[in-house]
Amino acid sequence: MTPRQSPAPANRRVSLGLVAVQVFTSAALVLTSRPTLHARWQLALIVAGVVLALWAVFAIGPWRVSVMPEVNQRTQLVTSGPYRWIRHPMYTALLLFAAGFVTLPLTWWKPLAWLALLSVLVLKARIEERQLVASFPQYADYQQRSWRFVPWCY
DSSP states (O other): OOTTOOOOOHHHHHHHHHHHHHHHHHHHHHHHSOOOGGGHHHHHHHHHHHHHHHHHHHHHOGGGOOSSOOOOTTOOOOOSGGGGTBSOHHHHHHHHHHHHHHBTTBOTHHHHHHHHHHHHHHHHHHHHHHHHHHHOTTHHHHHHHSBSSSTTTO
16 A cells, blocks of 8 residues: 555445455355255346346445435435436345345245335335435436336336
């Protein structure tokens, strides 16, 4: 490290660590499962969720990723990458990822857990959007040309 360089901020290291944990956990789950022909679409959902999450994290900047839906001084309005179409692609990625596990194997409580996750993410998105509308005058226009979770649907 040269004198001009400074170490990465702690929150950046944590964000990159969380991304790495998600990728390695997903890879381990996919590699250790023996997908049958009928389970391939579930694995496709899991992989799609991981790919979308990584695309979203790198579009927004790994050091800006936060679990809490709060706007702060580091917050910037990003409308490129998956954010061009989806306002909350990381939430969509989590829903895709979780949907892949709902039927591997199917039990009565997994769809209920997925619906609970959906409810939490919808509430988080509403809180976050209220804050973004208050912080960025152009956010209301962005809402009109993008979708919350699923393009051309919701």
